[in-house]
Amino acid sequence: FSSTAATGGGPSWRNPMKSIIVLPTAWEVHPFESGVSWFTGAASAGVLITAVMSAVMWLGRGSRGDFWRACAGVFLLSLLAYVLAEQKVVKYYGLEYALWALVIGLLISNTTGVSKALSAGVRTELYMKTGLVLLGAEVLFGKLLALGLPGICVSWVVTPVVLIVTFWFGQRVLKMESAALNMVISADMSVCGVSAAIATAAACRAKKEELTTAVGISLAFTVMMMVAMPPLIQAMGLGPVVGGAWVGGTIDSTGAVGAAGAMLGKEAEVVATTIKMIQNMLIGVVAFGVAVYWVTCVERTEGARPEISEIWRRFPRFILGFLGASVLVSVLYENLSGGPDFVKAVVDGGTKTVRSWCFCMAFVSIGLETNLGTLAKFLRGGKPLTLYVCGQLLNLVLSLLMSLLMFEVVFPGAADVLRK
Template identity: 55%
Template sequence: MAQTDSSIVIDHGRSSWSDLWKKEDYLAIWLGFLIIAISLTAYFGFGPREEFAKKIAAAEQIQSAEAAKAPFKTIAWYKAENDKKKLKGSNSAFGKFITHWTKHPGSWKTNPADAFIRTDAQAKAMNEKAMPVYEEAKGKAAAAFAAAQQAESAAAAAAFKDSALNDAAVATIKDWQSAEKKAGAAKGKTTNKAYNYIPTLVGLCVFLVVIFGAGMALMKKSFTEFAKGFVIVFLVATLAYMLGGQAISKQYGFGAEAWGVLLGMVIANSIGTPRWVLPACQVEFFIKTGLVLLGAEVLFSKILAIGIPGIFVAWVVTPIVLVCTFIFGQTVLKMPSKTLNVVISADMSVCGTSAAIAAAAACRAKKEELTLSIGLSLVFTAIMMIAMPAFIKAVGMPEILGGAWMGGTIDATGAVAAAGAFLGEKAMYVAATIKMIQNVMIGVTAFCIALYWTMRVERQAGGQDVGAGEIWHRFPKFVIGYMLTFARKKWSTNPCCRWNCPWSAGASASVSVRFSSSTT
């Protein structure tokens, strides 16, 4: 068996029962499960579960009655739907508490301090500035509602049998919904509040030190050394968040991930990463834990909603692109490193950074190859999220088709949603849904790469047969956690679980990725 090589993402080794609490992959699963368990316990123990269930049942009863009465979605149906959407775990007392302690630096334009502190005077000035726009939008929404009521009443007077009146009602109700959304967005800009994120960031840092430090201790590494270095990692990640929140940076899609990589490169190639910080630079550990949590966000209902065309784009086109780009790299570009080739192929075909980590672990790629792949992904993501919407508009491509194209092409999920928003609301939802469906491919991709690498690539290179044990050892175990959390979402039947608590997967996965990118 080969000796351990620290430059490789995952090396050869033997599996034993102690791996379950000593190995990074398994610990990523347990930490992810722990955070999810805390979230569920908090929701079911402290959240307004019974209240939510009653309100959901009442709203669905109204919707059923309206669906039986009219051949289209009525005003009452949409009001009931809006009532359901208002039910969020973040509105409960415990939800507000957790949301408060998981804040990250906010947006700012000219003064970086605004990302951390906003005074009452600043909040008041922002609200007063936005109020005229809200009042105008509110008036338009009221007028649209009156028109929708009139059109629906006319359709009801004809017992909903006049197709022309029904079509008119559908159109006016759609206009009312659009006006309501604009009014809601305008209202949100009038509710700015003062904040001071510095204490909350300190609390978040302590929490993450405890969570990941416990994992480091189980891996027989020093908790104290990790804690000391993690403070610097956290500060760099916070700086990346702050820079990513700058107005111009956000406009051009240069987010916290890109700033994290850039800062990491500057530090590593100038003053160098201090040796006492290195114990906290656990890139794979952070991302693997985030990936486990990501599985909790991939809702099976999204897969069903997008239909066969969306599933075809995500689950058929994706592996074809991966295989074709790998073959292209080997036969046309003559790339000397097959591991770099397949990591880049997985990165660009599946879902960017997350897939790159899984692929690198499966094929034992070098860490610098993983870093290069992620860097390329971030560069092209920033370019494509601006260029693709412009091209789609220029050629007159339908909004839904354009959204599906971007969802299957742009790497990062956040960038996909931002690019889709440039086209319109429908494009944004289609693009984000396609990307979330693609995320499910992470586990399958990792397994197939591990199988191919052990059975074909390394067998050709060394002439040795590889057993099932080595394939299992090579397979990135954190992907199992990802798939299990996805399965939990798929089979969850409790109606209250339709609304994710704010302290669950999303925030934690995002934080993990930010830390890893800033230390790459």
Template identity: 60%
Template structure:
């Protein structure tokens, strides 16, 4: 990642006003913010009709139900469901953007289905899924009837009979499980024909122009960049297509891994063609993606599960990160500090996304990021399978198990899979803990960038002035943090419910998240295309990164479990009871 010295604002020792249009850090900020502003313009005026009224009705119902029963009633869940449906992404503009920017679709045996599905194939898929959907609907209806009967029985005793309350809560829980299955089955039964190829060509041209303008301003040849971009984009499409294979989805092998693998295969066999190299701009793509990611770091989310969540995610995680880093430096003696911090952050925070942010903040080498992503991938797949099985086997309470998995399994997607596999309750806790941990990325990237400028990158014994730190500071981090602060403030000012509609399911999921995914994929494809396998091997010498990961993760597992138990069962049992 740090190959492109001329393109990095840091280390110059001085700055000039022309940096604003000549350096990629600033271009990452401008391009990222253009997309964020477009997202706000497109989605903020497009709330579904009657949003305020529907939210008010749902909240009134929630308030009444909350004061009525000692468990979450059917009406309570229905009110939450009503709020959940309100999304700005459901507007015509949201649907159009989704169609135009969509990644290759899920497929199982025919790879062409990633890009194309005809009318007949869609109908056959629909028919196959319809049977399951009908069965799921029936199960849900039966579960709802049983839940209503149980709730009525509890209500008849004025919710004072403990055993009836417990029975009602369990019956309602069963109904919610059936409800989740129906929702998934409904999605599959709604299969429609598609031809993504046309849209992908359009998207490729749009992105080539989007990044090409910046390249031109930075003094590069725009036509050469655009020609090379065609190849990098093609690798990215292939990576998304491979990640969309159903088996790969089961293992959690996502586009990042595939983009690196495909790039590596090309660069280490036939060699990356010279005409592609002008578009192999890892830092440019990654920094622009990170500015967009900043908007997804919403600080209001950290209170989603109350104080226990903050302790599990925001106390344990930095403790594990710092301890693992120090362990790597002092005990294992990892030769590269940037490799050490990238692996430590990847392992303790949230896998690939944390590795990207940290690696960019400390200017780690592309091989180091590749290694961190590879380690995370292997351990995530194993932990996703082993942890829920272990929790079930030892009979661990699902709130504790959920908090444990949310705090320790690296990859965000794997946390959802492992949590949901255990139970809905475990999913809610695991996902919320992981989400709070995700928010930590912003703070960690900022602290790592400052620490590297002030401490690591200075000459021994040298005192670094604030101006010097500013000159060296990776400027895109400012855009990353600014996006996070601005979107967090907007989120708070709107209030949670409206922000869910316009920010969460509008500007973020409807635009920034989509492009951030594309940009990261382009970055990983570029890493693969510019990496020599022999160089990569050097970083794994002595298996030190592996030892660091194992030791750090072991410490993480012990500390997270201990903290989760103390917080959810000893200090705040009343919060656990609510979940």
């Protein structure tokens, strides 16, 4: 990092990694129409991520000598997914990299099959957990305090209510065969999409096919809601603050939230992304709660006493890394001279890009691990889809009512601080 004197007298930080590690750029006719510099940056990202992942696997003694080649192969598939997602027409319709990554993985695994050389690099949990820890650097506690009680009510009151009611509905009304699938879908839909699904799946020991089912449904509805909600909000005559809060509280993906909010204007985009950021903070709480519930209720043997050690084994400990990164960056943001600029340099110039690559590699890996024939068993009867739709309808209604109550009735000027 380097710093220069800013206009206001404080240091202005610049991250040299920003020009070295990049994502593919938008294109219309062919990916290289704006030059090849993005490809060089993407290749640098691939080398860095492959080296780090290989080192982690070696230290954990889970690496064979060919892991780095397989990891590089997964990265190349991720690069293809990102390039496809950056095509301007594709991007306009909100078909994000996660969807392309999943489709590419599914096509390979269900046609030619995953080669032995590539299979060593299929490490969904490693990529996703790394990405989630890096995501913590983007979650600032100051944002929670800035939006205050209204944001907390939209994110932290509605979310657990929707999660609990949806899970109850799946168990008691739909009578889902798998409680784990029910929980993963409920958490995915109510909290913050795939990130919550990964954490919850670890806590309740869900099968890989169950996680893939939840992720697939979530991605499909994320695209539809991102496209449909902005015109619906405008047709309903909702203001940018309420509209942004509604978007942030209901659409699963953080990227899709930002895109949908941007369609409603800058103010709506800021409110939407802030609400989603506050909601992201629930990942750890939900994962811990699910671990406790699963050990004490779902899998408890009659007469046996639940052990705290089992709860600890179930708890996805990478969440501690997520929280640690969030706390560290929040402290630096508030206390370091030029803190906001420093955090922006760290996130925009490095962690956000690496996090995006890790997530993309995780989605490719999910596709590569999934057999559609096995997946069909979990979709049979339409119960997972029904569960998601009913839960999301409840989420839409409660989030809208809470947004109207908080930002129009109780705290009409609450979002003013975000305009500063």
